[in-house]
Amino acid sequence: MFLGPFGVLFALFFLLPIGYAIYESFFKVHVSGLGLGPSSTTTVFAGLANYTHVFSDPSFRQGVGRVLLFGVVQIPVMLLFATILALLLDSVAARFKRFFRLAFFLPYGIPGVIAAILWSFLYLPGLSPVVAALHGAGFGTVNFLGVNSVLWSIANIVTWEYTGYNMLIIYAGLQAIPADLYEAARLDGASEWRVATRIKLPLVAGSLVLTAVFSIIGTLQLFAEPQVLRSVADDISSSYTPNLLAYTEAFTNNNPNYAAAVAVVLAIGTFILSFGFLRLVQRHGARMGV
């Protein structure tokens, strides 16, 4: 059967770990006596204790608040940016389309870790020509890695990486629209702006939804960029994002049961948010007749 090989691996490396994480999250390590010697720790059933701990954990709450704030600002900015670029590339007026398309898409070919390393050099005072140029232009010494600015420095890295990719998805949607559909509107004297907002945008709504869902998932899982920037920014704590918290709990604090509970909550949260967003858009779309 053709489904077999994939099915087995899917069960082993997708379903089983999810099940195992749920299972682990119901236990905790109990230390008896002084906690010395191998037999002094036992794993005991903890019920929902890990979960109540997750929801009351201030570092978890702060991390969630941080990625939500990040998403509420960064996702719309990036998608607006990507949409504008896609519309401009698609408009008859633009020149050098091929060059621009390649230039915008290039960062997507650079993996997140390397993009973060690269930008960390561009944020680092003493090494960064950007900091030096801003200083030269009279802005003083701009601190990209300060306690309030570093989140937006991370947002800039993510925007830099994924705008071109999202632009390409929207652009693909635009290219799929038959040209005569808006030629008619144009002959009727509709401006480029009207053609873009009244004809093109509604027709690429599906592509925009796709990019939004991918962005929501990516944002909640934020890990590589803050983890890399930790080497230059002291203000990124070991629980900066929920994923970082889970990683720290599992490997630094040696508390895999708690980390499993964090991972489960995060996965369910991601699922609810992305699925809820899809549902919301679909209902809204049905009402508008899209």
Place this chain on the structure above:
Amino acid sequence: MAVSTAARLGAKAAPRVRAPGSPKVTRGAILATAFMFVCAVYFLLPAWWLLVSSTKGPSTLYSSEGFWFSQLHLASNLTGLFSYDGGIYWRWLVNTLLYAGVGAVCATMLASAAGYALAKYEFRGRQFVFSVILGGVLVPGTALALPLYLLLSKVSLTNTYWSVFLPSVVSPFGVYLARVYAASAIPDELIEAGRIDGASEFKIFRTVALRIMSPALVTMFLFQFVAIWNNFLLPLVMLSNTRLYPVTLGLYTWNNQYGQAPQLVSYVVIGSLISVIPLVIAFLSLQRFWRSGLTAGSVRL
């Protein structure tokens, strides 16, 4: 003046549909091009900095103008990079090719077979299976890395090639793309014709279905390649032996160590450059496959 000339020329070349080539459009075109040029600078400048910096020595990296060349140290940077720690950078490149390249090929084969089965065979629970796999698309790889580590450490599989490779060959999104594509592109009559000719189901899949699905296969391969190459958490939790690292994890480790070994800054810079060059070229030249695959994916959403 020049603008009105252009307008008259536009009016003369009437059959071109852009006929009312009014001055407004031309000004819009200039503004649009200027805006896109500024954006291009934003997207290209960091890459340019990487290119320039990889030619500098450790001292001029800090002291010279960041966006322009200084003393040329490209050759010594390269030899340093490839010989440091017993030439471990080579290992990392090969490992990356194994994880992302071979992994994506395997993932594509598995996903295309599964997608084909879901699209072309009627069986009980088909819709349920597809829904579960679709749910898997919404569960990101990073959420799985931690539980996978806990699980694989029980069977002593962590810190091996398999611990990174095996989870990477599962691509629910690939199954989704394959199913959408197979359902719309492979006619049932063609499969029936094959059966009447006495071909086995496997032969029909190999000779008919895979050939028709080939554009989708390239897209699936690209998606999975990027997913593996970008998955940082999985190798980070699984591997402790540096000789098993993919290049991203290796460079990350060096990046954390240059406080103790200053020459590593140069190696991180040039190592980043070398590792992304082949990828960027492959990406840019395969761009049309991204677009075709993405259209197929978003139309159905």
